[in-house]
Amino acid sequence: MSGDPVPDVPLLAGMGGVNSSESQSIHFGRKAIILTREKNTKEMSSLAQTMGIEIVDIILQKGKPNSRTYFGTGKLHEISEELKMSGKGHMWEKVDLILIHSNLKPNQLVNINDLTSIETWDRVRLLLELFTIHASSVEARVQVRIARLLADRSVLRELIHREHTGERLGFGAGGQTGWSNIMAAVGHEIAKLRRKLKKMDSSLSERRRQRSKSGALTVGLAGYTNVGKSSLFSALSGKPVLIK
Numbered sequence: 001m002s003g004d005p006v007p008d009v010p011l012l013a014g015m016g017g018v019n020s021s022e023s024q025s026i027h028f029g030r031k032a033i034i035l036t037r038e039k040n041t042k043e044m045s046s047l048a049q050t051m052g053i054e055i056v057d058i059i060l061q062k063g064k065p066n067s068r069t070y071f072g073t074g075k076l077h078e079i080s081e082e083l084k085m086s087g088k089g090h091m092w093e094k095v096d097l098i099l100i101h102s103n104l105k106p107n108q109l110v111n112i113n114d115l116t117s118i119e120t121w122d123r124v125r126l127l128l129e130l131f132t133i134h135a136s137s138v139e140a141r142v143q144v145r146i147a148r149l150l151a152d153r154s155v156l157r158e159l160i161h162r163e164h165t166g167e168r169l170g171f172g173a174g175g176q177t178g179w180s181n182i183m184a185a186v187g188h189e190i191a192k193l194r195r196k197l198k199k200m201d202s203s204l205s206e207r208r209r210q211r212s213k214s215g216a217l218t219v220g221l222a223g224y225t226n227v228g229k230s231s232l233f234s235a236l237s238g239k240p241v242l243i244k
Contacts, residue, residue, distance in 0.1 A: 071112070
């Protein structure tokens with residue numbers, strides 16, 4: 001079992017932004033609506049558009065977030081019905097993604113997905129998708145993969161809890177054994193990636209030590225994704241960015 005890959009099993013309806021294996025990393029051309037409790041959604045909209053996702057509507061519901069569903073259940077039912085009727089010419093035509101302008105708890109993500117039956121991301125999932133697209137080095141890809149698996153595992157635990165308590169049906173004939181197999185596969189994958197990352201860290205530390213020993217200076221460029229760090233490096237050094 002320890003050598004088995006994480007099986008490709010959708011954990012939420014419409015994927016829900018959560019899958020037991022690598023989910024799609026190309027989102028160009030998708031359409032989404034944003035659900036928010038705050039007026040300013042400029043940053044989330046900008047990040048989504050960076051990924052090629054078109055924001056077709058922003059729905060604001062003032063007040064304190066619902067502890068189980070973030071938005072009120074009545075509003076989510078309205079959104080679900082509107083999505084079902086969003087045929088040709090409708091503003092929400094071809095919308096296949098809901099973006100939540102908040103960091104959700106696993107139970108909130110599952111509840112929203114159950115009520116709307118459409119892929120749902122919170123801010124954390126949006127950033128993880130963005131980092132997946134822009135992770136250019138092997139180390140960065142491993143780090144992002146670990147982060148994704150940890151986020152997915154928290155939702156998986158919620159789904160397993162609901163199946164055990166009878167709140168939610170299982171994902172097919174696999175039953176509890178199927179859930180256990182997926183959970184074990186995710187755990188093994190995380191452990192394997194962490195070992196791989198540890199080896200990379202050791203190698204990088206040795207290279208830094210050698211550079212320091214030779215008297216070379218180490219300079220770091222830090223900044224948000226897609227803001228031009230590589231372009232700045234090339235302009236300052238006159239050399240292309242080396243990606244390993």
